[in-house]
Amino acid sequence: MLRKIIVIIGIVLLATGLAARNPEKIWNFDSDKTGNIPEGFTNEVGEWKVVADPTAPSKPNVLAQLAKNSGSTFNITLVSGTNYKDVDISVKMKAIDGKEDQGGGLIWRAKDAKNYYVARYNPLEDNYRVYKIEKGRRIQLQSADIKHSEGWYTLRVTMEGDHIQCYYDGKRYLDVKDLTFREQGKIGLWTKADAQSHFDDLTVSGK
Numbered sequence: 001m002l003r004k005i006i007v008i009i010g011i012v013l014l015a016t017g018l019a020a021r022n023p024e025k026i027w028n029f030d031s032d033k034t035g036n037i038p039e040g041f042t043n044e045v046g047e048w049k050v051v052a053d054p055t056a057p058s059k060p061n062v063l064a065q066l067a068k069n070s071g072s073t074f075n076i077t078l079v080s081g082t083n084y085k086d087v088d089i090s091v092k093m094k095a096i097d098g099k100e101d102q103g104g105g106l107i108w109r110a111k112d113a114k115n116y117y118v119a120r121y122n123p124l125e126d127n128y129r130v131y132k133i134e135k136g137r138r139i140q141l142q143s144a145d146i147k148h149s150e151g152w153y154t155l156r157v158t159m160e161g162d163h164i165q166c167y168y169d170g171k172r173y174l175d176v177k178d179l180t181f182r183e184q185g186k187i188g189l190w191t192k193a194d195a196q197s198h199f200d201d202l203t204v205s206g207k
Helices: 002-016
Strands: 022-027 048-052 061-065 074-078 087-097 104-112 115-122 127-134 137-145 153-160 163-168 171-177 186-192 196-206
Touching (some): 061 074, 087 104, 087 186, 115 153, 115 163
Antiparallel strands (some): 061 196, 115 127, 127 137
16 A cells, blocks of 8 residues: 555656756855865856855855956856756846946856856846857847846746746746757856856756
């Protein structure tokens, strides 16, 4: 009887997708050495290093993008060992500096540094946008206006199948469908040009 119950529970979990989900992972960078890139993160483009920040949501450290690139340069770090299709990903972010660009955002379903989805917030433009980057070319999928406030804010993205939803401080602003990238891929973080930003509490779950 007990075995039959276990089998039934397993079937229900598989049907809902719960059994296939990977455990939630969180990176708060507090055990990483300052001045270095965190273990498991790649420095694709830009200068990504752990730094101390007394304002960090989880003290003492954050992951910072320090490069001051120009033009259409996309500063990217990807997380090795992550491989998600349906995903729930979030990060806390603070814009530090940037004259051409500010802010940044989340990458998911990344095949490599030139093929991925990204949702980013730009305080200079007061907008939140979701893009697909295909062969290095950025294509906007949707945009929403959000007035900037100083300090930390939380970006969150969910994608299931072709359905993308993007949240800013808990409120959904973007809702779009796309299937350019159908397979599992890495997650990561993103800024553009000279946007120097701090990131903390990167969190992901999915399958």
